[in-house]
Amino acid sequence: MPIWGKILGTIFGFMFKGPIGAIIGFIVGHFFDKGYSQDFNQMGGFSRFFTSQDELKSQAIFFHALFSVMGHVAKADGQVTDAEIKIASALMDQMGLKGDTRKEAQQAFREGKASDFPVTAILSEFKLSCHGRRDVLQVFLEILIQAAFADGRLDQQEQNLLENVARQLGFKQHEFLYLLSMYEAEIRFRQGQHHSQRNGRQRSHQTGYTDQQSLADACKILGVKESDDPKLIKKAYRKLMSEHHPDKLVSKGLPKQAIEIAKAKTQDIQSAYELVKQKKGFK
Secondary structure, eight states, X not given: OOOHHXXXXXXXXXXXXXXXXXXXXXXXXXXXXXXXXXXXXXXXXXXXXXXXXXXXXXXXXXXXXHHHHHHHHHTTTSSOXXXXXXXXXXXXXXXXOOHHHHHHHHHHHHXXXXXXXXXXXXXXXXXHHXXXXXXXXXXXXXXXXXXXXXXXXXXHHHHHHHHHHHHHTTOOHHHHHHHHHHHHHHHHHHHHHHHHHHHXXXXXXXXXXXXHHHHHHHHHHHTOOTXXXXXXXXXXXXXXXXXXXXXXXXXXXXXXGGHHHHHHHHHHHHHXXXXXXXXXXXX
């Protein structure tokens, strides 16, 4: 059985809570090692995606943290809905997780639903493994926000838990609320674009989503105001595209299997920018 979880847990616990923290860290590390005893085997599990032990450890942590915390958030309102299970399965499909690897992701999701799930330790381990790289942490948080909206709404318990996750990852409250409002705008914008493309502009109006609302959501996705000048809007767009550029995220530690999710985000950003350009009349 691996021991690196115990070692890191002990060190991390000692740094924050002294000898008592070291003991707690060792116990949590044991739990972590036990859960990964198969994942870190070079013959199977998440390891089949990776070419080195360092890559194996950091990216397996990403997958386990993602799906276990996802299960924890899903359980926040008391029960896990079919929609939440489906979104987790859809993410596994998107990441190409099959066979034993998929079973391990499903097991991580189940672990997260446990009442004694050590969410703080799991998030600390994850943040440490990706060296606190903010763009990777942000993609991680954005995926969790997306999953939390699986049933079409966000309960207060789920929002409180997500806010706690964001805080432990190093995001301030206003930054978390911005990401939350951005995703809500993305949902409306994506649905509005879909209706418009299928049925034409007039039909889009009949659904209750107006051109003005579409422009407002596009600006929210870009993090700008409708009154901002073109230079500021272009700057915001380029910054967002850079933060979510797949190649850049892979180089910073985001597993390649999660890149499709980052690509979907860039498509929303691109569509929002094109609409703002069209409505404001600049190139």
